[in-house]
Amino acid sequence: MNALRRHLAFNQCTHLMVKGITITAPGDSPNTDGINIADSQNIKITGSTFAIGDDSIAISSGTSNVSISNMTCGPSHGISIGSLGRGGTVAEVEQIHVFNCNIFQSMTGVRIKTWQGGSGYVKDVTFERINITQVATPIVINQFYTYYSSPVAGTVVGFYFLFLIKFATAGRIYNVVDYEAVGDGTIDDSQAFMKAWNAACSDATPATLFVPPGKNFLIGTATSLRGPCNSPVNFQIDGNITAPNRIWTTEGITWISFYNINNLNLYGQGTINGQGAIWWDCWNKHNCIRPYLIDFDGCNNLALSNITLMNGPRRHLAFHQCTHLTVEGITITAPGDSPNTDGINIADSQNINITGSTFAIGDDCIAISSGTSNVSISNMTCGPSHGISIGSLGRGGTVAEVEQIHVFNSNIFQSMTGIRIKTWQGGSGYVKDVTFERINITQVATPIVINQFYTDYSSPASKEDAVAISNVKFMNIQGTSTKEMAVCIRCSAAVPCTNLTFGTVTLARDEGDNRTVSATVENAYGMSEGITIPLISLSKKFA
Structure with missing residues (x-):
């Protein structure tokens, strides 16, 4: 509350969740924007309240794939894309979805504002299911935005293209x-x-x-x-x-x-x-x-x-x-x-x-199959179940491609597995750039699994090929296992798992006098950071 100027900004961030926050300042407080987003991607803002002196949310250049929902906004200057293109700069904004929001007692409601002389684009934007109350100008697109202190060319030297804009x-x-x-x-x-x-x-x-x-x-x-x-x-x-x-x-x-x-x-x-x-x-x-x-x-x-x-x-x-x-x-x-x-x-x-x-x-609560990328899974309650899985992949010698998967802030309980990657021998392709973080595990048989030998025992398996698994992070995973072996990493000798990272993993047996757990690791390369319980013995270098 009551920031001297802008309250909160995200620059060059990705896979961000903002949920249930409140930002307040007097309605006449100058330039007290709630949130500014620039050069950032895969943003979700939901269930929050803004009563401030400027834009509740302002989206700047370099930003894409933003979801804004269930907001209460006012007094304010509404929800804005821009301003963009000042001083002849190039701006790019796309894939913005604003929905299920209430805006009241504000200068504007939903707005796109750009300067003459700029270039670039704003595209693939949807504003829908917005309730507007006592707002001076509910809907604005302005390609002539100016502070009047900046010269505006009589002839526009760069064009700012606005298309696929939907007010539903x-x-x-x-x-x-x-x-x-x-x-x-x-x-x-x-x-x-x-x-x-x-x-x-x-x-x-x-x-x-x-x-x-x-x-x-x-x-x-x-x-x-x-x-x-x-x-x-x-x-x-x-x-x-x-x-x-x-x-x-x-x-x-x-x-x-x-x-x-x-x-x-x-x-x-x-x-x-x-x-x-x-x-x-x-x-x-x-x-x-x-x-x-x-x-x-x-x-x-x-x-x-x-x-x-x-x-x-x-x-x-x-x-x-x-x-x-x-x-x-x-x-x-x-x-x-x-x-x-x-x-x-x-x-x-x-x-x-x-x-x-x-x-x-x-x-599986969620199963991610081939051809899938840029997935954010958060704030889930999962159990009883088989957990959250990538796979199975590569069955019958097929090529699999999965990347940019982020699973975070979730609870998994009373399940067969917690977080898992499962692939068949004989397949090819890759699973890469995966992060599991801030996951609470309760009464799960095997909390962490990577298995490159997944099978239903009816299909012959080749030992020469496998789906490559790399750049996978397990961070801040905590909880209990119902079995002694809490972590199972079984990778192929022909196509080992590489660049695995385990950071602050703390697991224990769910009950009994001996709550010690263990890990099995085969053909896996990477590193551990901070505390890891059980000890996860990864090879350091892969030739």
């Missing part, structure tokens, strides 16, 4: 009940959902598909919601959606799928129930082929928040060939012994932010 409003509401959905849990409402979806998707202005509370909508068959849509779509689920409580397919298909949709926001207080118990029993007794619950394929600028998924027959939620995705505050549950009920699987996707969510399931 709720628009028309398409209630599934208006399209003959019944919501009694017995009559199949899948066709009504399809009709409502097609109408919302075809709207030329932003639309909301609404599933009302107090009803239980049966989707009795595999249902595919397809784009592209003509404008952004909100999918508000406040009622419950349920699958049939019977074996309704013999194919490995997906119950509800979303294809080729951009700018979709799915949220609400409802529950999506896959009725998995009958499927798990069939799998255990007859090895039945089971459907997946929900898939997103080829979807960009996608947001999911607050919904609950439960009892998927198999995997609950998957993202394939998606980019710029935010998942926040969702809950996924299934019994701890339910087979293969992963929470989220991510494949061939980039720029993913998963935060503040809860998983209690029978397999």
Whole structure:
């Protein structure tokens, strides 16, 4: 509070989370910006309050992939991109998403401000679901920003290009009940959902598909919601959606799928129930082929928040060939012994932010597959489960590529593994630039695992090839193991793990008189920093 000038700045930072902070100063205090962001990437700011004398948040050049949500802003000068391009400089800002915010008693609401004479670009920006109260000018784009002390060329020598800027409003509401959905849990409402979806998707202005509370909508068959849509779509689920409580397919298909949709926001207080118990029993007794619950394929600028998924027959939620995705505050549950009920699987996707969510399931909370990069996973509660995994990768001699994965500030408990990388012999490619940090582990069988010998014992394994694993950090990992061997690093002699770092790892047995734990390490190179319990013996140099 009450800074002399700007309160908080981030410069040349990446993978940053700001959550639940408060910044205050009198409304007439000069230049007391709340947060300034410059030359930084992969930023998430959420659930915070600003009452100050200038911009609540100001985004400067060199900044990309920023999510700003659930903010209370005012009095202030609003949320701004800029000013940019002063003195003929080149500025670059892109992939900015501001949503679910309240701005009041402010000079401006949402604003982009640039100077004449500058160059560069501002692109791929979305402002949506913003409530504005007593604001002088709610929406501003100004390419003539000036303090009047700087000369402004009569002819603009550099052009500042603004494109793909979206100011999204709720628009028309398409209630599934208006399209003959019944919501009694017995009559199949899948066709009504399809009709409502097609109408919302075809709207030329932003639309909301609404599933009302107090009803239980049966989707009795595999249902595919397809784009592209003509404008952004909100999918508000406040009622419950349920699958049939019977074996309704013999194919490995997906119950509800979303294809080729951009700018979709799915949220609400409802529950999506896959009725998995009958499927798990069939799998255990007859090895039945089971459907997946929900898939997103080829979807960009996608947001999911607050919904609950439960009892998927198999995997609950998957993202394939998606980019710029935010998942926040969702809950996924299934019994701890339910087979293969992963929470989220991510494949061939980039720029993913998963935060503040809860998983209690029978397999991996989150599984990251090949083709995936730039993923931030934070503030997760995971357990019972099989932990958070990269892989499995490289099965059947395939090439795998995974990089820039950051998992932090999370709790994993009562799980088979904690944080894990698993690859098959005979594969190729890489896993690199991975950080696991500030992870609390409780009652986990094996808290830390790297396994380049992953197998289901039915496939022959080659000892010559492996997915290369490098630049992996385990920092500030603490908690308890239910087994004596708490850390298992098994790497290939042909393709060893390189540049591993362990810093401040403190693990102990969960109970008993002897709480000592151990580590097994094979063909791994790197270093330990600070305290590491158990002792992790890494080779120092790799020729």
